[in-house]
Amino acid sequence: MIVGEVEVAGQVREAFKQAQRRGESTSRIENLFQRALATSKKVKTTTDLGAAGRSIAQVALQLVEQRHWPLAGKRALVLGTGAYARVVVSALHSMECQDIDVFSASGRANRFSESHGTVPIHREGFTEALANADLVIACSGSGTHLLDAQLLTQARPAHAMLPILDLALSSDVAGDVHPLPTVDVIDLEVIGKNAPSERADAIAAARSIVQEAVVEFEADIASRSVDPVVASMRAHVGLLINEETDRVRRRSGESVASEVAHSLHRVTNALLHTPSIKARELARNGNEADYRQAIQLLFGIDFNDKQDV
Template sequence: MSILVVGLSHRTTPVSLLERATVSGDALVKLLHDVHRDEDVAEVLVVSTCNRVEVYAHVARFHGGVTAITDVLGRHSGLPHEVLARHLYVHYQERAVQHLFTVACGLDSMVIGEQQILGQIRSALRLAQEEGTAGTALNELTQHALRVGKRARTETAIDRAGASLVGVGLSLAEQAIGQLPGKQALVVGAGSMSSLATATLARAGVTGIVVANRTLERAVRLAESVGGRAVPLTGVAGEIGRADLVVSCVGAGTYSITEEMVEAAMRDRRSPLFVLDLAMPRDVDPAIRRLPGVTLVDLESMQQDGLGSEIDGGRAKAIWEVKQIIAEEVDAYLDSQRASVVTPTVVALRSKAAEVVEAELARLWSRIPDADTRTRDEITNTVRRVVDKLLHAPTVRVKQLATSPGGAQYAHALRELFDLDPQCPDAVTGLEVER
């Protein structure tokens, strides 16, 4: 079994295609199970965000896994195979591990160092666990990736070197409509991205924040957290005219903000309007760019402008430091995986030695039945210490050698020399492995 990742991201795919491949809710659950049903796929989780759709799988065969995942992505996105194939990337084994660690550290994000990806990876793992599609292999890999991401942000300045999408968007808003303190803002949606946008707006000094959402209760809770007010999603059209800044994060697949809405809102106003669309699929009709006084920034325009790829000296230093951490952690993860391969053999060897000791001691007691308890204890402890010392060096050494290329052959040699059965349940569970 090996780790495989097949995916699309803002680096390889136009936003117009990426938004067709993005999945969430019931569609995401169905995609998980559709991939998991394939005979070559033992485990699977999917990281689906506004910037990427990546399928991580523990597979029996490389080509079988790639074919299965590509076919399922094609069915769910409706993209023809030849179109999908031009934009897909595939990573296997060490490269797959390195890619996930890079994603977790924020180096593969549209805005370098953004922190939301850690929560998105954590959510992907939680969903796969709840749906029964993630097992030991993907759990260990993903947990390690989350630790690497946290380490990168603790030990480097990568999270400060790259602002979040919301931060970048609000910087562009200031260029279009001036300083944010005292401005009026409308936030459409009440999910995690909307919550981040609302909190960021409040910290920036925006005093009048209105939250619109299909479920009014959620809008109320979010608005109250920043002293704003809430309206139902049907009230968006009426609120646009009063807002200086609109941030939309619904991603429902239909336009929450249409050209007609914005055109009506701009008829009787002289001040400019800035609209930030952070949804995938898009929430805002791109046609509003034609309207006088309106500035629209969405994920596609951010991608085209290369936001997140501009590297200054401080950011370059942080990126270099994070790459060093990733390389170190990839080696550590692969070493631990290779060492784990020999664990059953080591346990089997120690279990067999313990059986031999107990059998020989039983034979000895039958020959000297009059031996007192103290004598028996001394002899028992001495024999066990001798065996433990004899086994210590080879068991420690075989685990060290297992981390080198071809290291599994040393475990094979042990099994052959001592006639071991590492698959025996008693061997694996009956003794604690020497560490």
């Protein structure tokens, strides 16, 4: 694929939102995706990859212009109404493509066209739209071939060259289309080979940012692994405070017991603050087991190793 492609972060963000809406996210997944999106933003704003603002759609359309003709004033037929179709249509508009037809095998062309300035094509008009197109962009990813050799030879005059951009991961174009002499199929492999190479320093900078984020995320996860240990230690001390407070209450009354409890909690918080901070630092450095053993020896706590990950 293309290094620095701008659609990827948007797709990740949308997948994250869907998981949240369905209740399929966890606190660790939330943390992971939030950091990933923040890292993507940092790469975009601090490296030349972000400045380029490139996408597969843009590179593919530029490749069509290089190999065939300017798209200004031409007619395009877009297959699909998903996220990639939106990006493609936006790019076509920016390149002054005059007429943009949209076909949806699932019947969503009308709704899509209402908000994207395109012409919806229904199944009965598909062959005619194919015959009139100067360019076809296939990005439905429906899992079935919307274009095959028989359809194209019937719809298109033998002398008319037709560039076809096949942008779907699950190809919309049958294999028998590629050998046709009047068709130029430009798929993801061709686009990747012809995409301009990014500057080595920009890629290195982006990878460095990502690597730093990965290391920080892993360290944070490691530090959180001792949270149950710290919680057990505080609960153990809290139980001792409650027992002592109950003895004072029986001997001296509620007022004195409340003052003693307040004082003991203050002292406890002060005493356990540093061990709690050190716990995460040791875990980040891979010394969680030593910390567990030390706390177990000092407080006699039998830790339960089962943790909610």
